[in-house]
Amino acid sequence: MLKFPANFLWGSAASAPQTEGHSLGNGKSATTWDKWFELNPEKFHANEGPENTSNVYEEYINDIKRMKEIGLNSYRTSISWARLLPDGKKINQEAVMFYRDYFQKMLDEGIHPIVNLFHFDMPWWLMEKGGWETRESVEAFHFYAKTAFELFGDLVSDWVTFNEPLVHIECGYLYGYHYPAIVDFKKAIQVGFHTLMAHVYAVKAFRDTQNNGRIGIVLNVTPTYAKSDRKQDQEAKRKADLLIIKSFLDPCVLGIIPAELSELLLENDLTPDSLPDDKKVISRNLVDFIGINYYQPMRVQAPREIRHPAIFPTNFYESYDWPEKRVNPYRGWEIYPEAMYDVAIMMKDDYGNIPWYVSENGMGVADEERFMDESGMIIDDYRIEFMKEHLEYLHRGIEEGSNCFGYHTWTFVDCWSWLNGYKNRYGFYRIDLENNYKRSLKKSGLWFKELSKSNGF
Known part of the structure; x- marks a missing residue:
């Protein structure tokens, strides 16, 4: 039996825009997703927009009971910036009551909340001013973060500034997948730098506001694997590591922007605009966990x-299609659990063995009703096997000294997923969109309950 450390966090992750619903009600203002769906609904799978998603705004009390039933002792979600501060300044008191009750109910059931401030949901009022392209976004996010810490700091001890900042940078400004769907390498770098500074000033606000607890950032990070040992392939790996891994991990954990990254940007006329004190502020506001x-x-x-x-990044490196890969055909993603061990060792050896946790890991599958048994339960053995494989490699990394304190799946209840809507499902609970968002437990939820109860498998 593989046993995990005492007080290990077993849980799931989600976000406000993907679960809450009520996206233009109860005092909330529009985000880029609300506006994009209004402008171009044809871009969204099955015309599924952000209005209702999983209706957690109404279902959260019952959902928290469901979390406890399947053994979750922790849960990460986000606050909607546009719900808490609809115009960026004035507090929406209904939002305060909703989030305070949401977090308190988790605590009442013994579920540790980890609360994220930004999950791709830029408020439209700020987007109209240029969004992350403008330095004003840094000041606006600093104010939002400070407000959140003051309003909820007595309930929340673990905070996250951003979820996967590379996604809103790359998808919004390089690959055209998210609004504003711009393809401009230099703008993407500038957006990335403003995002980094927004994170840094949020950490500063946390230090100034809250005397206890921890603050971190959630990154989509994996070691980069080169096609071969050839010098050209290894150089491609080095540049990919700089742009994709070290660009956020190094300043957030070590307090420095890698000199090699700065040189690479300078050589290619990609250096972002900055202020004289930015490097000093970065060096003084490090995270507590990743x-x-x-x-x-x-x-x-x-x-x-x-x-x-x-x-374009492809002038530095290109994707390599490994012929031996296993693939999840529904997402087109390679399944490679071995990387979980490599991540664990990277965090131990390269980043001072900072506390870290697996903040998302999961398998999205379409048309899961094919795997429903006579009782109506989805028998998602594929998801259980996926988790087992990744946990085996994570356990190996922990045994070798990596300071990992938890494992969170994506996600607890099937959720809305941006342009893909509800095409691929990830949850422990199925959601029936045609039957008032009814939740029903999948087999993986029963397995996770035993995993949490035994603190291993």
């Missing part, structure tokens, strides 16, 4: 076309 979201590895090879200055 969350790592892991789904698939990153494999790279030397680029076929080298341009100078670079106009």
